[in-house]
Amino acid sequence: MEISDGMDIATYAMMNSQTKIMQGVSTQVLKKTLDMQEAQGSQLVQMMERSVTPGLGQNIDIRV
Numbered sequence: 001m002e003i004s005d006g007m008d009i010a011t012y013a014m015m016n017s018q019t020k021i022m023q024g025v026s027t028q029v030l031k032k033t034l035d036m037q038e039a040q041g042s043q044l045v046q047m048m049e050r051s052v053t054p055g056l057g058q059n060i061d062i063r064v
Helices: 009-051
Strands: none
8 A cells, every 4th residue: 555645644544554454354254264164073073973883893793
């Protein structure tokens, strides 16, 4: 962002502040999304662990 002839310091400072606020908000939204994805991944792992039947396939019945 360049300061042009018609732009004073106050306008530049306000624009700079708004840019920093927008970046901060974007970072927080990204962090929240990441946290939600992590929680969903953990829930998926727990669901898969519960669906596994321990011992299934461990023994084979053979008749000769």
